[in-house]
Amino acid sequence: MKKLLTAIFAMASTTCALAQETTTSPLEISGSVDTYFKYDFAKNPLNGKTSFVTDHNSVSLGMIDIALKKKTGKASFVGELSFGPRGQTQSIPDAAAGGSSFNIQNLYVNYEFTDEFSMTAGYMGTFVGYEVISPVGNFNYSTSYLFTNGPFQNAGIKATYKFSDKVSLMAGLFNDWNVYSASRGVSAIGGQLMVAPVEGWTAYINALSGAGYGGYGTIIDLTTSYQITEKFKLGLNAANYDIKDSSVQGSYVGAALYPQYAVADAVTIGLRGEYFKAKAYGPNAATSTTAVTLTANIKSGGLTFIPEVRLDHNSDKPFFKEGGAAAPNGGQFSLAAVYAF
Amino acid sequence: MKHLLFIILAIFSIQLSAQQKQFSKDDNGKFIYYKVVDSQLVSKDTLLQRAKSFINVAYKKSMTQESITDSSVLAKGTMVIDKTILVAGHPSGEVSYNFVFEVRQGKYRFWLTDMLYIPYQRDRYGNFIAATKIGVPLERTPGKLGAGAWKDILNSTYSKIEKFGYEFKKYLATNRVDKAKKKAETISTKKW
Numbered sequence: 001m002k003k004l005l006t007a008i009f010a011m012a013s014t015t016c017a018l019a020q021e022t023t024t025s026p027l028e029i030s031g032s033v034d035t036y037f038k039y040d041f042a043k044n045p046l047n048g049k050t051s052f053v054t055d056h057n058s059v060s061l062g063m064i065d066i067a068l069k070k071k072t073g074k075a076s077f078v079g080e081l082s083f084g085p086r087g088q089t090q091s092i093p094d095a096a097a098g099g100s101s102f103n104i105q106n107l108y109v110n111y112e113f114t115d116e117f118s119m120t121a122g123y124m125g126t127f128v129g130y131e132v133i134s135p136v137g138n139f140n141y142s143t144s145y146l147f148t149n150g151p152f153q154n155a156g157i158k159a160t161y162k163f164s165d166k167v168s169l170m171a172g173l174f175n176d177w178n179v180y181s182a183s184r185g186v187s188a189i190g191g192q193l194m195v196a197p198v199e200g201w202t203a204y205i206n207a208l209s210g211a212g213y214g215g216y217g218t219i220i221d222l223t224t225s226y227q228i229t230e231k232f233k234l235g236l237n238a239a240n241y242d243i244k245d246s247s248v249q250g251s252y253v254g255a256a257l258y259p260q261y262a263v264a265d266a267v268t269i270g271l272r273g274e275y276f277k278a279k280a281y282g283p284n285a286a287t288s289t290t291a292v293t294l295t296a297n298i299k300s301g302g303l304t305f306i307p308e309v310r311l312d313h314n315s316d317k318p319f320f321k322e323g324g325a326a327a328p329n330g331g332q333f334s335l336a337a338v339y340a341f
Numbered sequence: 342m343k344h345l346l347f348i349i350l351a352i353f354s355i356q357l358s359a360q361q362k363q364f365s366k367d368d369n370g371k372f373i374y375y376k377v378v379d380s381q382l383v384s385k386d387t388l389l390q391r392a393k394s395f396i397n398v399a400y401k402k403s404m405t406q407e408s409i410t411d412s413s414v415l416a417k418g419t420m421v422i423d424k425t426i427l428v429a430g431h432p433s434g435e436v437s438y439n440f441v442f443e444v445r446q447g448k449y450r451f452w453l454t455d456m457l458y459i460p461y462q463r464d465r466y467g468n469f470i471a472a473t474k475i476g477v478p479l480e481r482t483p484g485k486l487g488a489g490a491w492k493d494i495l496n497s498t499y500s501k502i503e504k505f506g507y508e509f510k511k512y513l514a515t516n517r518v519d520k521a522k523k524k525a526e527t528i529s530t531k532k533w
């Protein structure tokens with residue numbers, strides 16, 4: 001592994017020396033701020049089984065996110081930090097540090113050797129899955145089970161080759177999921193095939209194998225979206241994760257469908273329908289959840305209001321009624337305000 | 342007090358002049374940026390060659406030549422619209438357009454029309470990419486909620502296109518062969 005990495009860096013630095021800088025872009029500054037109110041129908045905050053939007057009957061904070069990007073010639077960097085519950089205590093690397101620090105969303109450098117070939121090294125938002133940590137990147141404010149159970153971020157080095165505007169391939173070596181430095185070495189290999197068969201339709205077929213949640217495992221993921229008309233967009237995410245050691249919890253399979261329809265210039269209504277199965281491990285049986293989330297995005301300039309109703313069902317009763325008794329159903333209403341700049 | 346009044350008046354005048362910048366409409370009711378330029382010193386053939394070079398060399402990353410005759414060039418192009426906060430900002434979208442260039446002896450004209458706006462959104466890696474493949478005509482009337490943002494987009498687009506027009510006129514007025522020769526000159530410090 002060391003030899004392979006040394007070879008990659010040597011190749012990269014040689015080509016860097018040969019290449020000429022051509023253009024410099026101004027420093028880009030962007031980011032977001034988000035806050036929300038959530039009301040759980042059973043008045044129990046434990047009914048939220050996916051990431052973020054945790055508090056019941058409270059006007060609560062999401063995070064402030066600040067990203068910097070600069071490109072000089074063929075080289076560029078992105079540095080993105082977040083502060084606040086969504087970016088601190090509820091983000092995995094910072095939770096491990098006691099939740100008192102900030103969370104790095106992206107911290108990487110990129111070099112475009114040619115118009116087709118580029119390499120990136122650092123800590124990046126994961127290439128796996130449909131949803132992301134930043135509320136600006138998602139249509140729904142609450143998150144899916146597939147997002148919560150998959151990787152959030154990956155540190156590593158990756159190479160991307162763009163065959164055309166319709167096909168590109170990425171391959172890389174990564175640390176275990178969601179860590180700034182590897183605890184088990186650079187021990188995962190990942191790849192992504194992007195295809196855009198028709199105008200408006202893009203599909204990503206992702207694979208990541210090696211050190212991950214629950215030990216060593218392999219995740220296969222399909223993430224696709226199709227802007228069918230000016231008003232109608234359809235998204236799909238399907239994934240399967242198998243941990244090598246079948247006695248360990250964490251393997252899953254699932255799919256989520258995301259139809260969205262723009263009812264006006266500034267208003268889009270969307271549905272997320274998800275099926276998620278946590279696979280059996282050791283003596284424990286598999287358990288399945290279905291969830292339906294109805295969301296609206298109402299935009300005014302940089303501000304987006306996101307009212308949302310979410311209903312979850314699992315016949316194994318992981319939810320709670322108002323009195324604390326186990327229940328097969330969970331439900332919540334939330335209203336979020338997200339400002340992107 | 343006089344100084345304060347002067348500053349307020351100056352700012353007000355700048356604002357008024359900024360508001361006056363807006364697209365004209367063509368016969369079909371579409372926004373158009375249209376310029377006729379007198380060019381007595383440069384021949385028709387040279388102007389045509391320079392226009393072709395502008396599209397295929399200077400702006401090759403953002404323009405594609407569609408067709409050419411002995412007196413005209415048609416092209417398609419896109420330009421990135423920025424949100425700028427003093428010296429820093431980020432791309433907020435792109436505008437695609439059709440570009441027409443026509444030349445006669447002693448003058449030429451060019452115009453940009455069929456402008457479609459595609460908003461950008463930040464992806465998971467912190468880069469700004471097109472949020473959709475389907476553009477919105479710049480002539481549309483936005484709803485109340487998006488009116489302010491749409492006005493900013495129109496202003497930014499006009500500024501960008503005005504800059505594009507200036508660069509095009511400058512490119513057609515410049516002899517690039519002479520310019521290249523001048524650049525190749527070396528200065529010796531041995532004798533003085």
